[in-house]
Amino acid sequence: xxxxxxxxxxxxxxxxxxxDKGFGxxxxxGEPTGVSLKGWMTSTTAIDAGxxxxxxxxxxxxxxxxxxxxxxxxxxxxxxxxxxxxxxxIKFKNNKKITDNRIGVRVPFGIDFMLNDAPVDIFVxxxxxxxxxxxxxxxxxxxxxxxxxxx
Numbered sequence: 097x098x099x100x101x102x103x104x105x106x107x108x109x110x111x112x113x114x115x116d117k118g119f120g121x122x123x124x125x126g127e128p129t130g131v132s133l134k135g136w137m138t139s140t141t142a143i144d145a146g147x148x149x150x151x152x153x154x155x156x157x158x159x160x161x162x163x164x165x166x167x168x169x170x171x172x173x174x175x176x177x178x179x180x181x182x183x184x185x186i187k188f189k190n191n192k193k194i195t196d197n198r199i200g201v202r203v204p205f206g207i208d209f210m211l212n213d214a215p216v217d218i219f220v221x222x223x224x225x226x227x228x229x230x231x232x233x234x235x236x237x238x239x240x241x242x243x244x245x246x247x
Contacts, residue, residue, distance in 0.1 A: 122241055122243030126237070128237060143161065154191070204222075216242060223237040
């Protein structure tokens with residue numbers, strides 16, 4: 097797991113830019129809590145990912161990836177887009193029973209505060225999750241995060 101994190105961090109560090117271009121690395125706090133990654137594809141679309149821990153299920157490891165579309169709805173000097181997306185989640189339970197692991201679909205909704213004078217963004221998101229395996233169930237993730245975009 098440590099190797100995967102460092103390889104991801106290295107790949108992300110290669111591309112350097114502002115908040116609506118390139119790649120950012122940061123933290124996400126809530127459900128789940130961990131490392132947040134974001135790579136911009138265009139000025140309005142991005143891929144984000146998380147390597148995190150869920151404190152609700154005895155410390156389960158939570159991996160997710162989402163495709164996001166951003167909408168600038170606020171007419172301000174700051175960039176404050178709303179975003180929506182779709183993605184997937186795998187949650188590995190701590191009890192080591194493969195049948196207790198979860199696979200699901202995520203639909204993140206959020207708001208992103210992009211600071212003008214710093215390569216940092218702050219985001220808040222609410223994410224309905226439809227677990228498909230081992231049983232169908234609906235859950236919610238929610239978190240606050242911050243990412244640094246390399247220059």
